[in-house]
Amino acid sequence: MTTPAPLLSVRGLTKSFGGAVAVSDVSFDVAAGESVGLIGPNGAGKTTVCSCIFGQMRPDAGSVRFCGRELGRLATWRRARLGIGRTYQRVEVFPEMTVRDHLLVALRVRHHDARLWRDLLGRSAPRADELARVEEVLEIVGLSEVAEVPAAALGLGTCRLVELARAIVAEPRLLLADEPSSGLDEHETRELAAVLGTLQATRGMAVLLVEHDVFLVDAVVDRAIVMDLGRVIASGTFGEVMAEPAVRRAYLGVP
Amino acid sequence: MTPPVLELDAVSAAYGPYRALFGVSVTVLEGATVALLGSNGAGKSTVARVASGLVPVTAGRVLAGGVDVTGKPAWRIARAGIAHVPEGRGVFSTLSVEENLVLSLRRRAGPRALRHSLEQAYLRFPALAERRHARAGTLSGGQQRLLSLAKVLVVPRKLLIADELSLGLAPHVVDDVYRALGDVQRAGTALLIVEQSIDRVLSIATSAVVLDHGSVAYAGPATEAADVVAHVLAPRGRPQGADGAMPAEPRVPRGRGWRRSQTT
Amino acid sequence: MEQLLGFAVPGVPYGCAYAVFAVGLVLTYRATGVFNFGFGAQAYASAFVFTWLVEDHAWPTWGAFVLAVVVLGPGLGLVFDRFLFRRIASTNTTAKIVTGLSLLVGIPALLPMVFGNANLVGAPSIMFNPNTVYVHLGADVPVNGMYLSAAILTVAMLVLLVLLLQTTTLGLEMRAAVESRRLLELEGVNAQRVTATAWAVSGLMAGLAGVLLAPTEATIQAPDYITLMVAAIAAAACAALRSMPIAAVAGVLIGVVSLVAQGYLPTSSVWYSAVLPALPFIVLVAALWVVPGLRHLDEATDPLSSVDPPPPPPVARVRGREIDRVVRTGWWLVLGAFAISMLTWIPRAWETVLNQGMAYSVIFLSITLLTGIAGQLSLAQATLAGVAAFTAGQLAMHAGLNFLAGGALGVLAAAAVAMLLALSSLRLRGLGLALMTLAAALLFDTAIFPAQSVSGGTGGLSIASSWLGLPLLAPDGHAYFVLALCVLALCAAGVTMVQRGTIGRFLSAMRGSEIGAAGIGVNLPWQRVLVFALSGALAGVGGTLLAIQQTVIAPGQFNYQLSLAFVVIVVTAGVGTVEGAIQAGIGLVVIQELLQYAPQRLQGLTFVLFAIGALTYSAHPEGIVELEKRRWTARAERALARLRSEPAPATASGRS
Numbered sequence A: 001m002t003t004p005a006p007l008l009s010v011r012g013l014t015k016s017f018g019g020a021v022a023v024s025d026v027s028f029d030v031a032a033g034e035s036v037g038l039i040g041p042n043g044a045g046k047t048t049v050c051s052c053i054f055g056q057m058r059p060d061a062g063s064v065r066f067c068g069r070e071l072g073r074l075a076t077w078r079r080a081r082l083g084i085g086r087t088y089q090r091v092e093v094f095p096e097m098t099v100r101d102h103l104l105v106a107l108r109v110r111h112h113d114a115r116l117w118r119d120l121l122g123r124s125a126p127r128a129d130e131l132a133r134v135e136e137v138l139e140i141v142g143l144s145e146v147a148e149v150p151a152a153a154l155g156l157g158t159c160r161l162v163e164l165a166r167a168i169v170a171e172p173r174l175l176l177a178d179e180p181s182s183g184l185d186e187h188e189t190r191e192l193a194a195v196l197g198t199l200q201a202t203r204g205m206a207v208l209l210v211e212h213d214v215f216l217v218d219a220v221v222d223r224a225i226v227m228d229l230g231r232v233i234a235s236g237t238f239g240e241v242m243a244e245p246a247v248r249r250a251y252l253g254v255p
Numbered sequence B: 001m002t003p004p005v006l007e008l009d010a011v012s013a014a015y016g017p018y019r020a021l022f023g024v025s026v027t028v029l030e031g032a033t034v035a036l037l038g039s040n041g042a043g044k045s046t047v048a049r050v051a052s053g054l055v056p057v058t059a060g061r062v063l064a065g066g067v068d069v070t071g072k073p074a075w076r077i078a079r080a081g082i083a084h085v086p087e088g089r090g091v092f093s094t095l096s097v098e099e100n101l102v103l104s105l106r107r108r109a110g111p112r113a114l115r116h117s118l119e120q121a122y123l124r125f126p127a128l129a130e131r132r133h134a135r136a137g138t139l140s141g142g143q144q145r146l147l148s149l150a151k152v153l154v155v156p157r158k159l160l161i162a163d164e165l166s167l168g169l170a171p172h173v174v175d176d177v178y179r180a181l182g183d184v185q186r187a188g189t190a191l192l193i194v195e196q197s198i199d200r201v202l203s204i205a206t207s208a209v210v211l212d213h214g215s216v217a218y219a220g221p222a223t224e225a226a227d228v229v230a231h232v233l234a235p236r237g238r239p240q241g242a243d244g245a246m247p248a249e250p251r252v253p254r255g256r257g258w259r260r261s262q263t264t
Numbered sequence C: 001m002e003q004l005l006g007f008a009v010p011g012v013p014y015g016c017a018y019a020v021f022a023v024g025l026v027l028t029y030r031a032t033g034v035f036n037f038g039f040g041a042q043a044y045a046s047a048f049v050f051t052w053l054v055e056d057h058a059w060p061t062w063g064a065f066v067l068a069v070v071v072l073g074p075g076l077g078l079v080f081d082r083f084l085f086r087r088i089a090s091t092n093t094t095a096k097i098v099t100g101l102s103l104l105v106g107i108p109a110l111l112p113m114v115f116g117n118a119n120l121v122g123a124p125s126i127m128f129n130p131n132t133v134y135v136h137l138g139a140d141v142p143v144n145g146m147y148l149s150a151a152i153l154t155v156a157m158l159v160l161l162v163l164l165l166q167t168t169t170l171g172l173e174m175r176a177a178v179e180s181r182r183l184l185e186l187e188g189v190n191a192q193r194v195t196a197t198a199w200a201v202s203g204l205m206a207g208l209a210g211v212l213l214a215p216t217e218a219t220i221q222a223p224d225y226i227t228l229m230v231a232a233i234a235a236a237a238c239a240a241l242r243s244m245p246i247a248a249v250a251g252v253l254i255g256v257v258s259l260v261a262q263g264y265l266p267t268s269s270v271w272y273s274a275v276l277p278a279l280p281f282i283v284l285v286a287a288l289w290v291v292p293g294l295r296h297l298d299e300a301t302d303p304l305s306s307v308d309p310p311p312p313p314p315v316a317r318v319r320g321r322e323i324d325r326v327v328r329t330g331w332w333l334v335l336g337a338f339a340i341s342m343l344t345w346i347p348r349a350w351e352t353v354l355n356q357g358m359a360y361s362v363i364f365l366s367i368t369l370l371t372g373i374a375g376q377l378s379l380a381q382a383t384l385a386g387v388a389a390f391t392a393g394q395l396a397m398h399a400g401l402n403f404l405a406g407g408a409l410g411v412l413a414a415a416a417v418a419m420l421l422a423l424s425s426l427r428l429r430g431l432g433l434a435l436m437t438l439a440a441a442l443l444f445d446t447a448i449f450p451a452q453s454v455s456g457g458t459g460g461l462s463i464a465s466s467w468l469g470l471p472l473l474a475p476d477g478h479a480y481f482v483l484a485l486c487v488l489a490l491c492a493a494g495v496t497m498v499q500r501g502t503i504g505r506f507l508s509a510m511r512g513s514e515i516g517a518a519g520i521g522v523n524l525p526w527q528r529v530l531v532f533a534l535s536g537a538l539a540g541v542g543g544t545l546l547a548i549q550q551t552v553i554a555p556g557q558f559n560y561q562l563s564l565a566f567v568v569i570v571v572t573a574g575v576g577t578v579e580g581a582i583q584a585g586i587g588l589v590v591i592q593e594l595l596q597y598a599p600q601r602l603q604g605l606t607f608v609l610f611a612i613g614a615l616t617y618s619a620h621p622e623g624i625v626e627l628e629k630r631r632w633t634a635r636a637e638r639a640l641a642r643l644r645s646e647p648a649p650a651t652a653s654g655r656s
């Protein structure tokens, strides 16, 4: 009886900052095409978990396996090329670049063809298939109208969508989405949920969703993991975890 | 009758060549709570920034308590009792949590009451008390947000402008924040709130302003705003910037380099 | 023990000088966010004015002190704030560093123009009499007034400044203003005044340091103050630009250790001749490697930067079609006219000058690539040019290679050095990287270039035209011009293509957000190494061209001051476009040549002019060339629009 190896497997992840433990002994799996919610109160360690998975922080202990491969001390850019995409809680867009260029660059990197000679011979203009793919994603996320606007001229909510589009254009197998809905209102959040659902269904993209918007989590995730003070305190379907007293106490503040 | 705490009179504003507001009028009466709604890129943050003097107006007037403060530096407007919690990170990440609080409470509360209001802040938001000597930049996103709200929620002012009020806060912290808002509201502070959870903000608001593409689409009682919002936002519900984000005179880069084959 | 003390105590005043400057640097950095390379120059100005008033104009010491320290010091600081740093966005690290450098380059050149005589002697002391022995340590280690003044000054300054920054509200506001002036304004604080105060305090400290340290040197010379700055920078780096006490201790130690080492090391050893003078740079490099705080400099970004409109796109990309066509045709015409004129009527003297300008342009292109496109700041571009030039020269002398083969090897050598530099500073960015490259440039200046086997000693390496293999290139033919023009055109085209291609996009992503770029899979370390190598190669090409043109190459042509000046010149002219580099290169030599006709006193004017360029630059970080282009394009567009709206039927039909 062999169950297929999970896409992402986190075991015993621990990270502390000068004595203060931010994440302690966190273990969970994400299967291919599955979407998992990572929720918990402020300062629970959710962003830290994402950063450890993506190699932007070095965990003190524990292992992260992706596609059956131990990631160890692999650099962030290598993890990205393995098929992990991420959006950030504090937006990290390229201010002077237009929205379309954001996606074109992300697509180029994915197919890692930056060759000096090609640039020097002027043979690196975007190909038709790349442009088509970019248009498609812009349409999905709803950014077509601002495609030629530099990111520095966009509001916070739009910047988040740019980040999301940049992350999904390269078709990652796993998307780490850190509070994608913050800055979006209810209608927009609903659309975001639809976008994530479509991607999951059509492209088999797994999502690890860190979110405080209960509606979005409920709409998107198959399974939820609740963290508090750096530990996993519950996991199961969204309905199940929300029914647990410990979760209600820590997260919703109901005694 | 006392003059409104804040009055934007047909204000237009732009970021360089990018125009964001077109003749927007917003009035916040004393002690009132105004919800500022609108879709992505509608200009909510720009209204907040204009009110606190961060973005200069290109036309129209800004009045604070009946006094014309158009073109005044932000610190003068802040001293007139208008507090602005910007969207995103609103703390000094290189200073400690306590230093952040001191910086903002000292002027309001005076040196004597400083200790007291610090204690109050920690009492209200215990998450901050644990980290009082940590550098604010090492707090989690939500904790930073909480800190920037704690700075203004402890001592009442004339007007509190909160941009994306509950952004990044966990549900029970949002409750705490709304409770604190209720307190300052009772103490006579007028509120101008931008908030993603529309129902929640409309439940405490006395009136609402709905923005669309940089102009006012609705201004009136909060009770009727929900309908308007559904009407204005739902059909589009998409980030747009068509008129808002386009430069005054279209200066869209022409085909060159990476853009050359765009048309092919 | 006695002997050790005997060597160590004389090191104290030097150490204290380093310490005072290091503390001043750290203070300025923490209170204003600017790493003020001009601190030494400010101190020099105060010392100069003080001595000049007392010695040449017989002012009373106290009067001169008031004017030079209490008025001039803070005054200079306020002027810098008002006209330069206030206008720079707090997130623009490059602009802050470059503007600081422009002060370092500009002030020492300006002073002699204002006051004439550059070297004053016999600065008066305002504390203890420097030559009176006050105490004896042990049997025969005399402690004279100079040592006492230095030690007391250092300690007093340290205590005062630490108190100011850590315990007062003003200090708190200063630290906050560094991160975000606008967020501070939202607290109801007049951030402009806070920053101005910080600059005034920093200026006062610079003036005080300058005047009190003046008597330790026999004469007051700008180079002394700059050397002092280098050691001070090393000490400040040891403290990660954060802790003033550590900076002070490190400064004192550098001073004392170097004098003790001087005492114990045999004068004939390599340690004495090469390593000892390089001690501060070695300390600097070591600090940059091991002090973790230096990796996170300037990481705190302004949370309110989203209030600023985006920088305007390059004019060449957004101007109207008609204007674009006219401009492009115009450029080709100018190029053709230039080539024909050079080959026909331009006098030999001017042809030489313009040839040199083209060689500089190639070096400057390396800065365009590195700083403009990749957002990395290197202060060692002249050094890299020198590496190529000396390699090519030596290969010609000893292996008989002609300029093509030797030059190619030289270019490779420069690229290799640049790559090494990039590899050794992978974890640094912004200011940290700038300091690392500065240290490298200084190391080459003191330890490598002066060596007989590299540059042929002080006389320099003389390159006879015969070794070129092509006597054609002898200075009195046009062949050099043709060669330079071709090389420049190739390099400019290459840089443009890289800028427009995939690599250019990756680099621009990296410039925008390193976290974001790594997150989509851009191999940041490799991009860095690659762009450094390319830029080193370009600088090498330029250096070799320059060497052929000059026929004698000496270390002075490639020293670190030139590196600094190059960066200031290119960045103020316009670092985002290839035209900026070329116009800077030609402009530099033309201005220098024109100044030959100016009175002797104004010889330093070139650098002053470019430092004045910093005034425009601070408000327009895209550079003067780009700014003027935008202005003229806007004018032309307006004129065009007016022309169109005119109901002149002839033109209307002609256009449609």
Ligand SMILES: Nc1ncnc2c1ncn2[C@@H]1O[C@H](COP(=O)(O)OP(=O)(O)OP(=O)(O)O)[C@@H](O)[C@H]1O
Pocket (backbone or CB within 6 Å): A017, A020, A021, A022, A040, A041, A042, A043, A044, A045, A046, A047, A048, A049, A089, B137, B138, B139, B140, B141, B142, B143, B168
């Ligand atoms: N660089 C750091 N240095 C010190 N402590 C840190 C650092 N980064 C995070 N922490 C601490 O680790 C804990 C977890 O932070 P994290 O950002 O992962 O929280 P989070 O679950 O994402 O919270 P939020 O919902 O507010 O975003 C917090 O208490 C935070 O203060």
Ligand SMILES: Nc1ncnc2c1ncn2[C@@H]1O[C@H](COP(=O)(O)OP(=O)(O)OP(=O)(O)O)[C@@H](O)[C@H]1O
Pocket (backbone or CB within 6 Å): A152, A153, A154, A155, A156, A157, A158, A183, A184, B015, B018, B019, B020, B038, B039, B040, B041, B042, B043, B044, B045, B046, B047, B087, B240, B241, B244, B245, C305, C306, C307, C308, C309, C310
């Ligand atoms: N710094 C800027 N430079 C140029 N244009 C800007 C800038 N900031 C915002 N804009 C533009 O101004 C318009 C209004 O933006 P604003 O940030 O006020 O919207 P918002 O309603 O707050 O949106 P969000 O919900 O995304 O925060 C948008 O079209 C946006 O693209």
Ligand SMILES: [Mg+2]
Pocket (backbone or CB within 6 Å): A046, A047, A048, A089, A178, B140, B141, B142
């Ligand atoms: Mg988080």
Ligand SMILES: [Mg+2]
Pocket (backbone or CB within 6 Å): A155, A156, A157, B044, B045, B046, B087, B163
């Ligand atoms: Mg907003």
